[in-house]
Amino acid sequence: MARTNRARGPRWDAYIDACRKRHVAEGAIRWYVIGIERYISAHEGKSVRGHDPALVRTYLEGAGRKPEVSGWQFRQFVHALQILYCDVIRSDWADCFDWQYWKDSARGLEPQHPTIARHNQPVSAVARERGSRIEQELIAKIRLKNYSIRTEQVYVSWLNRYVAFNNGRDPRDLGPSDIAAYLSHLALDRAVSVSTQGQALSALVFLYEQVIGTTVGHLDGLVAARKPRRLPVVLTRHEVHVLLKGIGDPLLALFVGLLYGTGMRLLECARLRVKDVDFSYSQIMVRDGKGQKDRVVPLPRIYCTPLRAHISSVLQRHTNDLAEGYGEVFLPEALARKYPGASREPGWQYVFPSARLSADPRSGKIRRHHLHESGIQKAVRRAALASRIHKRISSHTFRHCFATHLLESGYDIRTVQELLGHADVSTTMIYTHVLNRGGKGVVSPADGLL
Numbered sequence: 001m002a003r004t005n006r007a008r009g010p011r012w013d014a015y016i017d018a019c020r021k022r023h024v025a026e027g028a029i030r031w032y033v034i035g036i037e038r039y040i041s042a043h044e045g046k047s048v049r050g051h052d053p054a055l056v057r058t059y060l061e062g063a064g065r066k067p068e069v070s071g072w073q074f075r076q077f078v079h080a081l082q083i084l085y086c087d088v089i090r091s092d093w094a095d096c097f098d099w100q101y102w103k104d105s106a107r108g109l110e111p112q113h114p115t116i117a118r119h120n121q122p123v124s125a126v127a128r129e130r131g132s133r134i135e136q137e138l139i140a141k142i143r144l145k146n147y148s149i150r151t152e153q154v155y156v157s158w159l160n161r162y163v164a165f166n167n168g169r170d171p172r173d174l175g176p177s178d179i180a181a182y183l184s185h186l187a188l189d190r191a192v193s194v195s196t197q198g199q200a201l202s203a204l205v206f207l208y209e210q211v212i213g214t215t216v217g218h219l220d221g222l223v224a225a226r227k228p229r230r231l232p233v234v235l236t237r238h239e240v241h242v243l244l245k246g247i248g249d250p251l252l253a254l255f256v257g258l259l260y261g262t263g264m265r266l267l268e269c270a271r272l273r274v275k276d277v278d279f280s281y282s283q284i285m286v287r288d289g290k291g292q293k294d295r296v297v298p299l300p301r302i303y304c305t306p307l308r309a310h311i312s313s314v315l316q317r318h319t320n321d322l323a324e325g326y327g328e329v330f331l332p333e334a335l336a337r338k339y340p341g342a343s344r345e346p347g348w349q350y351v352f353p354s355a356r357l358s359a360d361p362r363s364g365k366i367r368r369h370h371l372h373e374s375g376i377q378k379a380v381r382r383a384a385l386a387s388r389i390h391k392r393i394s395s396h397t398f399r400h401c402f403a404t405h406l407l408e409s410g411y412d413i414r415t416v417q418e419l420l421g422h423a424d425v426s427t428t429m430i431y432t433h434v435l436n437r438g439g440k441g442v443v444s445p446a447d448g449l450l
Contacts (some may be wrong), residue, residue: 011088018087024079032080039081048084053093056081060102061317064356065324067366074356075106098249100382104375105355114149114267115370116330116361134171135159137211145210146292158203172212176219179204184223197225231433232400233391240401243393246383254306255352255376256383258284259395261300263402263420265290266377266395270370274311275347279304286421295421311351318349321368326357328367403431 012033019029039059040048060081064074078099085094109115138159142152159171165182166174183201186192192200205216235243240260247253258269268286276285282299289295299307321327328343329350335342342348350370357368377395384393391397399420406416417428 015084015088018083022079022083022087024083028076031076032083035077035080036084049089049091051085051091053097056085056097060355064105064354065321065326067326067357067359069356071106071108071356071358075103078102078106096248098252098379100378101249101252101375102355104372104378107372107374108354108358109361109369109372111361112149112153113361115271132163134207134211138207141206141210148290148292150290154199155203155206158200159207162200162204171207176216177221179208179216180219180222183219184221187223187225192225193230194225232404232430233393233397234404234431235389235391235393235397235401237405239387239389239391240398242387243380243383243389246387247379249379250306251310251352252376252379254303254310255371256380256395256398257300257303258307260398260402261303262297263399264297265399266373270350270352270373270376272351273347274314274349274351277307277311277351279308289421293421295418297419307351314349314351314353315346317353318346318368321357326366326368328365329353330360330367330369400431403428407431 015033015036016029019032020026024032042059043051043055060078063069063077069077082094082097082099085091085097086099135156138156139152142155147155162179162182163169163171165185166178179201182204183197186197186200208214208216244253244257244260247256255269258264259266262269262284264272264284264286268289271288272284273287276287277299278285279299282301282304283296284299286295286297318327322344329348331339331343331348350368352371353368354371357366359365360367360369373395380393380395380397384391403416403420406419407413413425413428413432416431417425420428422428
């Protein structure tokens with residue numbers, strides 16, 4: 001183990017013991033120590049005990065700008081610093097520092113991530129990766145109709161399940177009776193909900209009518225699912241306030257606050273670009289939402305000041321990236337060809353960029369992708385557990401709260417439909433059943449006893 005100035009650094013025996021208590025593998029402890037030694041060397045002349053959160057954050061940002069550092073190495077170093085400050089030095093700020101955010105930022109985007117999966121890969125390559133010709137034709141038809149990548153993934157999944165249920169037989173050799181048998185299997189043996197069975201039916205109808213070229217017609221013998229669609233979980237305004245307070249990291253709290261304040265979906269917020277935030281009109285333009293539609297949502301005034309400050313820091317980080325030869329962001333293929341310099345422009349940068357540079361999973365280019373949605377989901381989960389609100393809470397819950405609280409405030413259903421980006425008002429109508437006024441606005445007779 002390398003020799004270190006013990007007066008300036010931690011006691012290595014105590015640090016190694018702390019690593020073991022955190023169940024760090026014996027073979028990895030050496031690299032934890034080396035990472036801390038490098039950190040100490042970068043701040044020569046200043047005791048690590050005097051470091052503050054801003055200095056640690058700055059160092060992590062610099063470490064994240066090194067593309068040769070893989071995701072697991074970055075995550076390992078963040079953990080090494082966490083052990084140093086939480087378990088050995090026990091700095092006052094360490095327990096409040098969001099170490100998990102930096103660990104989650106080590107994760108890059110997968111090849112099938114919705115941000116990039118619709119671009120940079122021809123259908124033929126997808127088919128070579130995934131197999132069957134009918135799957136290739138299904139993907140081609142879905143993309144021709146400009147359906148979302150989520151729909152593509154779901155329809156392909158149902159195709160594969162349908163083929164597996166029929167022992168690998170070609171769907172062209174199957175008919176309506178086979179479709180009815182599979183959908184009945186989902187209802188009887190798998191006990192799926194009505195909406196799940198309907199989704200499978202939509203996928204198979206699309207397959208037969210759009211790809212194979214036959215009409216499905218009436219499905220004799222189909223057993224309909226009986227498991228009802230559940231009403232969405234909605235929090236009170238006070239519960240939303242408690243949850244937002246429970247998210248320790250200001251950046252993640254800002255992100256989740258925007259989910260509630262705008263009604264955006266998780267990925268819509270993650271993929272937000274700087275140019276889409278309009279402070280003058282207090283609005284946010286949601287581009288390429290579900291169904292490939294754009295829409296405008298309100299920018300909450302409460303978040304204007306912190307969002308301005310955050311975007312300013314994002315653009316400063318972008319300037320630093322450019323100075324080091326990076327600074328490129330992902331653009332859809334057509335835009336990247338038409339405007340080759342746009343990927344380095346400030347307006348195209350993500351509002352919520354990842355803390356580290358990583359390789360594009362398709363092109364291999366070193367870029368700063370947006371914050372991975374898993375980090376937000378984990379932060380919401382941690383806050384929900386800490387708040388002791390005994391409801392099933394996810395990041396999508398804030399979208400339900402946005403819609404319900406608008407209806408409670410007297411906004412009409414059509415306005416809420418437009419803000420949510422629903423194609424059909426019947427989808428929005430579900431929120432009228434969870435308003436905080438009792439079933440259908442009826443006052444319980446028991447309240448007359450008070």
